[in-house]
Amino acid sequence: MKKIGILGGTFDPVHYGHIALAADAVREASLDEVVMIPARIQPFKQDREYASGEDRFNMLALAAGKDDHITVSRFELQQEGVSYTYLTLRHMQEFYGDETRLYFITGTDSFLKIDTWKNAPELLTKYAFIIGTRPGYRQDEFQEAVKRITGEYGTEVISMHKTELDISATQIRELVASGKPIDDLVPPEVERYIREHGLYRV
Numbered sequence: 001m002k003k004i005g006i007l008g009g010t011f012d013p014v015h016y017g018h019i020a021l022a023a024d025a026v027r028e029a030s031l032d033e034v035v036m037i038p039a040r041i042q043p044f045k046q047d048r049e050y051a052s053g054e055d056r057f058n059m060l061a062l063a064a065g066k067d068d069h070i071t072v073s074r075f076e077l078q079q080e081g082v083s084y085t086y087l088t089l090r091h092m093q094e095f096y097g098d099e100t101r102l103y104f105i106t107g108t109d110s111f112l113k114i115d116t117w118k119n120a121p122e123l124l125t126k127y128a129f130i131i132g133t134r135p136g137y138r139q140d141e142f143q144e145a146v147k148r149i150t151g152e153y154g155t156e157v158i159s160m161h162k163t164e165l166d167i168s169a170t171q172i173r174e175l176v177a178s179g180k181p182i183d184d185l186v187p188p189e190v191e192r193y194i195r196e197h198g199l200y201r202v
């Protein structure tokens with residue numbers, strides 16, 4: 001059976017935290033591929049817009065370019081309205097067929113809010129989850145959530161104990177806005193794209 005990881009997000013901009021999450025998932029779960037999918041409108045971030053979908057896609061393509069296991073999909077950018085994960089995963093399952101198992105990849109912060117996602121029970125019964133720890137999460141709260149969800153839905157959950165990277169897109173936008181360097185946080189091609197397109201300068 002083929003194993004495909006799906007990593008959704010706003011990627012505004014993509015950073016080393018996202019790339020490490022995807023690469024670790026490939027290694028730990030022996031995935032054939034990870035598809036990174038920028039959201040057109042993220043359900044929990046509907047009130048904000050920083051970089052356009054096109055810019056976010058271009059930065060992802062630059063960041064993923066060097067890794068044979070990572071691809072970027074325009075699927076959500078091409079849909080109307082809010083980008084719901086259950087709709088994307090339904091589409092991907094149909095596209096790849098029943099011989100493919102889909103693994104939804106998230107950081108601990110997103111996973112801990114899974115109950116608030118649209119059609120959460122469908123997500124938790126039909127797909128496997130790969131979770132990468134992110135600084136700031138509480139180990140006891142996380143373990144409790146995994147226990148409850150696996151008990152309730154029988155979800156296959158793979159939690160990765162990887163090197164945690166204390167990086168967020170919010171932090172990068174703030175650094176750029178105040179003219180500070182972001183070299184350690186994003187790949188060089190992404191840093192250059194942000195600079196050349198004047199993104200996040202407020």
Ligand code: ATP
Nearest residue numbers: 008009010011017106107110134165167168169170
């Ligand atoms: P923002 O700061 O704008 O809210 P973000 O850095 O959290 O953005 P998203 O695009 O919202 O980035 O994240 C997409 C996915 O990647 C989410 O599942 C999130 O948990 C995960 N993720 C983001 N940064 C990290 C990180 N440093 N380590 C592990 N997972 C991460």
